[in-house]
Amino acid sequence: MVTILALGAALAYGVADFLGGAVSRKSTALRVLVWAVPAGLLVVAVSALVHGGSMEAAPMAWGFLGGVCGGAGMMTFYRALARGPMSVVAPVSALAGAVLPVGVGTLRGERLDVAVLLGVLLCLVAIGLVSMEPRKGDAPSPGRRRLLDSGPLTAAVSGTCFGIFFVLLKTAGDGTGLWPIVGARVGTLAVVVAALAVVAARGDLGPPVPGRTLLLLALLSGALDAGANVLYFVAVHAGMLSLAAVLTSLYPAITVLLARIAYSERLQAVQRIGMAIAIAGVALVTVG
Template identity: 30%
Template sequence: MLAVLIGLAGALIFGSADFIGGIASKRISSVRVTAVGGLSGLAVLLLALPAIGGTWSSKAVLLGAISGVSGSLAIVLLYACLAIGPMSILSPVTAVVSALVPALAGVLRGERLNGIAYVALALALVAVVLVGFVPEKGAVRPSLKALGMAVASGALIGFFLIVIDLTPADSGLVPLVVNRTVNASIMFSVVLIAGLLSRSRPRERSAGGRLPAAGWRPGLWLAIAGGAVDATANALLLLGLRIGDLTVQSVLTALYPAGTIILAAVVLKERIAPVQIVGLVLALVAAAMLAIA
């Protein structure tokens, strides 16, 4: 029961972080958003580390670093596709793929659930599909480029879940601290290289003859907030994996589009179709079944 509640809470917080990151990516590049978010998330985890603790070991550091590399690529692709939109479709596409990859790994590793749990997992995956794919006439469709980025991001997120699940039980927040350190280092290196390359090219002037405005300010605070929220969600995910199964937690985490969709509807006034509402209801039913199982 507790693992299910943690998984659901983490999913909603992940969805909120993705919404914030997608909005920030409309104002500054997704690479910059990921870099800033990695740094702010690292700050949050470092503040929490003394209280939660964790044993530093070579395995925890290595797996944390691997997850940092895969996570960096996944988030860049996710924020980039969300910036293209529509959020309410691309986020669930990523979620389906991110659930299938670790769920398959869990089954291959020998995880066994009862009949009710398997039915619930199937319902949850159907829910994610219904939430994401809007067949109604006039619905906004994603571009092939955005769809491809969403699928790639989902596969990398699934790999990230598998790696985090493999970290030692006594490692606490250590893998996530290493993850964010590697994440921020990679992203800021990319930003620095991109900045140096851009300086070597002539800059275009605006119609008034002045250089166009550039910098970090437009989306800086959103990126900082998104990173802090995402770090919180990752901590809940790690806790859920410690007390629950990879298969269950991966599918529950895949319900994160609910948070994105709700915020997109409230803030951006994106339309929630009836089939998406059915999907959200199925998600709640699946969660209740998992709690019982």
Template identity: 35%
Template structure:
């Protein structure tokens, strides 16, 4: 049950972080937001260091760095996918791939699922699809390149989670700190490289910093969840994070939730329940 609760906390934190990050980018380019959220996220992990400890061994350093690089590529690929293809198609592809790959890896590494967990995974996958799909009149034909980039974005997100899980389970927050430092360095260098093309809008400091802090907490909750249970189950629950985003958008921005998304929220609850009963 602790694994399930941590995975749910991770999904909620990722979903709220996406909401705050999206709100921050309404007034400024995403690289300006990242320039604030990246240091904030690293600071949060630094504050957790005395509480959770860290072992700076080769495994935690190497896997942490690999997860950080994957995180930076995931960020770039996701925004590239959304810029060349309709969000109504790109978002579900990315979310489903990010959930499916850890399941495959977990099963290959010896995860043993109960009957209820086996039933819960496809229910959760359908929930991911429903909550991320939005009706769009102008979708039309989707280019293969856009689909390929969306798949790569999902694979990069999955790789980040898989790499974090590979770090030694007694390494504390070391892989998180190393990963965040590497991803921040990559993204900030990219921002500096294109600074002349970034318009001068100033993001909301609180929103941008909040997104970074919550993203760090989401990574921590996922790592602890995977350490206490199965990668395949934790990753599927974490991939339900868009549900938290749309609920928050409804509560704060009064955005309409479609019937399909309501159905997706219901299926998400059912999927999590089945996984918890396992």
């Protein structure tokens, strides 16, 4: 069950990244997030009401802090990819986002079977490989998280933010239903609003999202991202943090595949190898 939920989260994140990136090509990442994040908040709020549970202060606070970290990582990642090669930024960020929860889970006493551990290690390798692109043409490609600079350090900061987000959603607990996810989306919205205020003060908002179709795609991106949050939250509370976070972090494979289909972007040999390794890793995790 954990494997299915976490892979479902990876699928939803990957599609959300692709759609958000596609719309960002016609506008700006911040403009897209202004539409996407509130749409996601609406989705998780309705889901929380339907699922039941109660809004308790501590879980909501943990969720809010996680959302702030996730939002900060998202803004940083977008900026980094806008300024530097994805071949540097994406692998480091994705790996940092996956390795941190593994480390925290291990410190908390989580122990994986040999087959599952090998599968997790293969997935970590795959995350880096499927995210890699040629260095030429530093234009950003579809993706959900983009940063401040192109260097490995800022990419690691972004990934660390995502890793903290994963950890804090586990810390929030599952005794209050899906309300911690609502808190997380509010935290992310707070980061977007703060960034919007700063950019607006500089008069550098960029072009608005053009056309009804692209606006709908931005809203759909936000809804899918929120759905991925819910799937990950359920997965991480149904099993181990280390396993759920690593499988969820396979989302770049989905984005890369969709870019290949929609834009006829050629998969590099290293990306094809990464796809194969990811399949092997998931198979080992499932069998284990």
